Amino acid sequence: MRVLAFRHVPFEGLGLLEPALRSRGVSIDYADTYQPGAMIPQAADYAALIFLGGPMSVNDDLSYLRREMEIIREAISLHQPVLGICLGAQLIAKALGARVYKNVEKEIGWFDLQFTPAAATDRLFRGLSTETVFHWHGETFDLPPEAELLASSELCRHQAFHIKKSSIYGLQFHLEVTPAMVADWCVQDENCGDVRELTGPIDPSANSARLSVLSDIVFCRWWDMVLARE
Numbered sequence: 079m080r081v082l083a084f085r086h087v088p089f090e091g092l093g094l095l096e097p098a099l100r101s102r103g104v105s106i107d108y109a110d111t112y113q114p115g116a117m118i119p120q121a122a123d124y125a126a127l128i129f130l131g132g133p134m135s136v137n138d139d140l141s142y143l144r145r146e147m148e149i150i151r152e153a154i155s156l157h158q159p160v161l162g163i164c165l166g167a168q169l170i171a172k173a174l175g176a177r178v179y180k181n182v183e184k185e186i187g188w189f190d191l192q193f194t195p196a197a198a199t200d201r202l203f204r205g206l207s208t209e210t211v212f213h214w215h216g217e218t219f220d221l222p223p224e225a226e227l228l229a230s231s232e233l234c235r236h237q238a239f240h241i242k243k244s245s246i247y248g249l250q251f252h253l254e255v256t257p258a259m260v261a262d263w264c265v266q267d268e269n270c271g272d273v274r275e276l277t278g279p280i281d282p283s284a285n286s287a288r289l290s291v292l293s294d295i296v297f298c299r300w301w302d303m304v305l306a307r308e
Contacts, residue, residue: 079103079104079105079125079304079305080104080105080106080107080123080124080125081099081104081105081106081107081124081125081126081127081128082107082108082109082119082121082124082126082127082128083106083107083108083109083127083128083129083130084108084109084111084127084128084129084130084146084149084166085108085109085110085111085112085130085132086111086112086130086131086132086134086165087112087132087133087266087268088110089259089262089263089266090130090131090132090259090263091108091130091259092106092128092130092254093252093254093255093256093259093293094253094254094255094256094289094290094293094294094297095128095253095254095293095297098293098294098297098298098301099297099301101298102298102301104125104301107119107124111142111145111146112132112140112142116142118145118149121149121152121153121158122152122153122156122158124158125159125304126158126159126160126161126245126301126304127149127150127153127158127159127160127161128160128161128162128163128166129146129150129160129161129162129163129165129166129167129169129170130163130164130165130166130254131163131164131165131166131214131215131252132164132165133266133268133269133272134165135178135217136165136168136169136172136178136217137172137178137179143169146169147169147172147173148173150162150169150170150173150174151173151174154173154174154241154244154246157244157245157307158245159245159246159300159303159304159307160245160246160247161247161248161249161300162247162248162249163249163252163253163254164214164215164249164250164251164252165215166248166249167219167238167239167248167249167250168217168219168248168250170222170246170248171219171220171221171222171225171239171248172219174222174223174225174241175222175223176219176220176221176222176223176225177219177220178217178218178219178220179217179218179219180216180217180218181215181216181217181218181233181234182233182234183233184215184216184272184275185213185214185215185216185231185233185234186213186214186215186272186275186276186280187212187213187214187276187280188210188211188212188213188280188281188284188285189210189211189213189231189232189233190208190209190210190231190232191208191209191210191211191229191230191231191237191251192207192208192229192230192231193206193207193208193209193228193229194227194228194229194230196226196227196228197228197229197238200226200228200240201299201300201302201303202228202240202247202296202299202300202303203228203229203238203296206292209288209292210284210285210288211251211252211253211285211289211292212251212252212253212255212260212285212289213231213234213250213251213252214252214263214269214272215234215250216272218234218235218236218250219236219250220236221236221239222239222241224241224242224243224244225239225240225241225242225248226239226240226241226242227239228240229251231251234250236250237249237250237251238250238251245303245304245307247300253289253292253293253296253297254293254297255289256286256290257282257283257286258282259282260280260282261282264279264280264282
């Protein structure tokens with residue numbers, strides 16, 4: 079079975095998501111829609127779609143983001159599983175008519191995540207309570223129609239949602255990052271403005287051991303959900 083991952087910059091890949099999927103025998107293709115002239119595979123040919131993060135805003139006038147939102151709407155109409163991470167979650171929200179806007183402040187680094195009562199019976203997050211995960215975002219979103227809030231943080235209320243009666247999930251936070259990814263993000267030109275605003279350096283490994291366990295739990299559950307549809 080195959081998954082199509084939409085990448086928005088070269089340095090924001092699947093990270094820990096890749097070994098979780100490959101351990102289940104999943105093949106992965108990338109759609110680098112940000113590259114001029116990039117060919118986009120037929121999304122309907124894949125078992126599921128993943129929309130990754132990036133330093134741009136969904137409100138930027140970028141044709142490839144508009145195209146991705148069209149693909150998201152098409153996938154939803156076909157009852158195709160979709161997972162959005164950070165920018166990807168915002169793309170899902172906006173594609174479904176929700177507002178995306180600046181958060182009260184940027185949330186960059188390791189911060190606690192609290193799961194809502196609805197998460198207790200959710201297919202991905204059941205059995206979890208408070209977890210320390212990695213964040214890197216300056217925007218947030220209103221919940222789209224039929225969305226169920228699954229997680230919040232002190233700085234950002236809308237951290238995870240599931241569209242009811244669907245296989246559509248949006249995660250504002252980053253379960254997929256490795257220490258090498260975090261260290262690399264901190265030196266990327268696109269992120270230099272964010273890094274200058276930090277009050278101190280980010281420790282890439284601060285909670286990486288637990289994040290690796292947590293990502294394997296959540297992403298394998300996500301794939302089990304995809305398989306349950308087949």
